Structures are given as structure tokens and as C-alpha cells.
Amino acid sequence: MSETIEFKIDGRKIVAEEGKTIVEAAKINGVYIPTLCNFEGAKPKGCCRMCTIKVNNRFMTACTIPGAAGMEVESNSEELNDIRKGIVELLFVTGNHFCPSCEKSGNCELQALAYRYQMMVPRFPYVFPQKGIDASSPKIIKDQNRCILCQRCMKTIKDEKGRNYFAYQNRGSKLAVVLDEKMGKEMSDELAALAMENCPVGSIIYKENGFKKPIGKRKYDKRPIGNEIEA
């Protein structure tokens, strides 16, 4: 059995099992550190940088660093929150996120984070990239306009043999997460629905869904993201 350790986040005492990441330890103790690419059950990678924290005045990603006894973590500060807001803004301007017509609206983590950090007008210019959508699968639509390259679908949507449905294609500014053409055509309804659920934005849309959840019953209609963790 692992040992229990104690450390602090913004001066607040955190008690957790040794080996838990700072994000996990914070969650258990009712402290919310925002994440996008991190997904429970999948190996963390720290690629979106939303969970950026400061330890000993150094920037780190809270989803990849385990808590250590006596650690002093800075999270909910003006500087860090502005960095997080900036990350959200960058994601908005480098994609084509039109919330009014997106069926993930109200259930979208990116939109919810934009509300949490009170994004009004992004400080960066909109790129309006030319991106397409792949609707060839009978079960899902992969909309590249909304993809934030978080890899959550790559890590969690697999067949019974452990093969990935989603993978990276191209490099640099052309990097994209694409659906395997052959496997996409044979996808089950359950897996398609799960892929949509696991996508933090509206990039994976289960074709049979289509605005079935009414306004008022969506994930973030009643309370902001993180509120379910915060004590």
C-alpha cells in the first residue's frame, strides 16, 4: 500500500497517496486545476498546457508531475489564470469554433473553460484555417475545424485487439487527428457514442445524436466547469 503524503496548493493542505499526479491529488482534495488533454484512465502527456502550475517558480504541467511531500504548488494565481486564458484563446483562434451551431455547445470543455476564464475577445488574431470534415464513416463525423489535437480519442478509442481508430496525420501546422477509413466504416454505435463523449470539443460527432439533449440538461448549463470538484 502506498504511503500518504502532504503538500500544498495555493497554501491549502493536500493529502494524497504517493504517486498521484498533482491534478489527481488536487481533485481528491476539492481543488480544481483545469485540463483538456488529460483524461482519466489514459496516460497523461501534458500537451495542452492548460494545467500549467508553478513549483519553486518553475512552470510545470500538473497532469504529469506527481505530488511530493512538502511541495508548494501555485495554481490559482492571476499570472497562471491569464496563461490558461491565453491557451483557450489560442485554441479558439487557430480553429473554427462556431459555438452557436455546434451540437457540443453546453457539453464542450473548451467552451466551458472560455466561460470560466471569461474570454471575451481573443487577444490574438483569428486564423480562420481552411479545414475539412470527414463524414465518410456511417457512425461519426470528424470535424477538423474543431479539433484541438488533444489525443484523447487516440488514447481511449480502440477495438477489441487494442488497435487505434484515430491517429496523427502530417506534421507541424498541418498536423491532424484522423479516423482510420476502414475501421471508421465498421465502428459500433457504442464506440461512436463513446468517442463523442470523450472528445472535449465538437470534433467527433456521433451521427445519431443531433441535439437530442435539450438546453437546461447539458453538462455545463447549471454550473461552470470545475464546480463539481471544487469544495
Add this chain to the structure above:
Amino acid sequence: MSKKITIEPVTRVEGHGKVTIQLDDKGQVSDSRLHIVEFRGFERFIQGRPFWEAPVLVQRLCGICPVSHHLAAAKALDVIVGAGTGEGLTAVGDKMRRLMHYGQFFQSHVLHFFHLSSPDFLFGFDGDPLTRNIIGVIQENRDLAVQGVMMRKYGQEVIKHTAGKKIHGTGAIPGGINKNLSLAERDELLNGEAPLNADQMVEWSLGALDFFKAYHKANVRSIDGFANFPSNYLSLVRKDGALDIYHGVLRAVDAEGQRILNDVDYQDYDQYIEEEVRNWSYMKFPYLKALGKEKGWYRVGPLARLNVCDFIPTPLAQKELEEFRAYTHGKPNGMTLHYHWARLIEVLHAAEMIRELLNDPDLQNEDLVTKGKKLLKGVGVIEAPRGTLFHHYEINDNDQITLANLIVSTTNNNQPMNTAVNLTAKSFMNGRPEITEGMMNAVEVAIRAYDPCLSCATHALGQMPLELTLLNSKNEIIDQKIK
């Protein structure tokens, strides 16, 4: 020297337009046009999107009657998902959509009459523009203004409980709806604290009609003689001929009341209706193919609906229809300002229908969606507050939209509005050496009667002040007024 007068933009209408009036060397009106100067392009940028986004995306055309676009698109997609046309939906699906639409109709008509048009009736066409507005109405007739605000609020509450929110909801989905009406929501709308309940809305609707009828009685000549012209009329009617703003068949009558389009299925609308493009306006000119461009144009909206239908299926509004019909001895009514009269009869009908629907236990059913064999094309037609609204979508095998065609209510009224502007300009301008405030507003009153939604019609952004420009025969600006 010939002159051209431009009124731009036209005020107290939804959207941005301008009017030009061309005068000949003798100062007589030679031509006048209503130009719609907005451009949006919804039909193009929805291409490639998954079809179920259409009801949510396309309704963003408009902030006044988004529900009509939402429902017209949903109706077209009902066909695509194999739920049929209108009759295929479950009882709760059909009735929730109807309730949403009557709420929309009620609030939109009320907004138009109380906020946009009542200043003309209270202060006269040539009243001081500083008071001839909703603030002036509040100062002059507080009760009327409060009623207008509260009635609109009630309609918006109906929309909120059916569509999820007051503007741009998501209630209608292909094949049905995504929520029913809870008992708490029903009780709030039916028996809510005064004045926000169904009975009060019916009572105030009758009061608004009395207000208009009293004004009409005192100003018969100016109301009846204002832009009065014969035309064809088109609308949806229920299969038994009743007024039905949600679903039915297409019917058109001529100025004598003879059928020129006999209860046809709107899935085949493109066999009967064609649109003409003219190089001076972004708004197209639809006409009935069988009669051609010159004779085939028609009016839509409240006046057309009451000229086309056989009866109204609610008792109080039917009684008012009988009085309305008797006024023109059963013949179609061509008086532009009688649009207001017809609109207020429809307000009463909507209030009665809302009350009737709220008492229907089907609204609490759970079977929300119907589906069947998928098709690649669907057409949805609905009577929006401003008139008949067509949505036509085609999709590919991957569920992406490949074609979208919208014929918006205001577009249908394009030629009639131009005709009304022309008649008004001739009547108010001829022989007068200068542009008067009364003349400027009279032209707007003619347009306003049709309650045009210019943003919808060109699928636009913009403000709505008024600009009037005088041009000589060489099209040089020699005078300009902006208010």
C-alpha cells in the same frame, strides 16, 4: 430637371434597406424601388455541414423570428429522416412544435404592432419623429406600451419552455423534438401570475384589435386608400381550408378570390414557384411560374393568409375574420394597411391556440422522435409571421448538406412592397417641390405594413437609420437627409 430621392436605411423594420424615388423633369414620380442592401450567404456556407445542424444554424439568420426558420428547417429534415411531412410526427412532437410556433407568432406580431407600428397610429404619419417611436408610445399611452411589452414577454416565455431558450433554441430536431412540456412549465404559462397567463393574453389581444378598429373607424379614408392595389395571395392552409400556420398545403388566389394554386403539396414547390434576380437588389423576386414574371407575383403574410383560408379554427378569431371578410364583401382585401388588422386577428388566434394547446395532455408524452427510411431531399414550408417560408435541403450519402434553398417570407413580398412604395410615392410626392417628413414616413409606413425582415430575406447585419437622397437626371446627389 429629373431627380432621384433615396430613403436609406428604412426605419422601424427588421434589417437594412433603402428606397429610391426617381422624379422626371416635371417633378412627377417616374419610378421607385425598395433596395435590399444586405448580403449574407447562409445557403452557401451551410453546404458540407451535417444536416441536423441546419435548424440550429440557419435560424441565426434572424433574432426576431428564428423559431420559424428553426421549424421550417426541422420540417424539411423530417422528410430526410423518413418521418414524413407533418403528419408523421408523434402527437407531442407535433404539438410542442406548434406551441413553439404560436409563441413565436404571438411575440413577433406583438413586437411589430406595438413597438414598430403603433407610433404611426398614435402620432400620425407626419407626427414629430422625436415622439413617433416606442418611447413616445410609453409617454402617450402607458397601458398600451405595457401591454405590448408584457405580451411579447409571454410569447418569449412560451418559446423558452418549448425551444430551451428565448432566442435561438434547439427544441426541434429532425423527426421530432428534444423535450416535452413539464407540468410546472404548463402551469406557469397557463395560470401564471397576472398578467403573464393565457387568459390575459386572449383578453389583451381583443383589446389591441379594438384599438386598431377604433383608429380605422376614425380614419377610414386614409387607411383604406393607402397603397390599395389588387394582387395574388399565397399561403399554407390546412387540408380542410382552415388557417394553419404550421402545416398544410399551398394555396393561392387572385384578386377576385379565384384559386390559382389549388392546395398543392409543398414538396413540389419548385414546380410552381420561381425566383427572378434583378441587378439593383440582393432580394430576389419570386412569382408563380404558371402566370409568369409580370402577373405571377403575389403577397404573403397576415393579409394573404386571411384572404386565402376558408376559416379560422378558434372561435374568437373566426368571429373577427367574419367581420374582416364582410368589410370587403367576401372579396380578397388588397388594402396595405389592413395588414395590421389581419395581423391583430392572428395575434388573437395565436393566443387562443396557445391556451388550447396548454390544456392538451399530449404535451407531456415521452415519445419525442419518429424516424423512418432516410431520403436525400426534403422541403419544409411554414407560415412565418411575415408570410410563407420555404426551406429546401438536399444531402449526400454521408449526411452532409449539398444544397440549401431558402425563400423567405419577406422575399415573397418583394414585388408587393415595391408596388406599395411606388403607389405611396406617387400619392405623396407628385407635384411637391420638397421632401417632407410626412412623405418620408409614408413610404416607410407602406413598407412597414408588410413587417419586412430584410436580414432574413437576404440571409445580414446592419443598423436601420433612414437616409434620403435627391439625385438629378445624371444621378448626381443634389440633396441628402439622414435621420
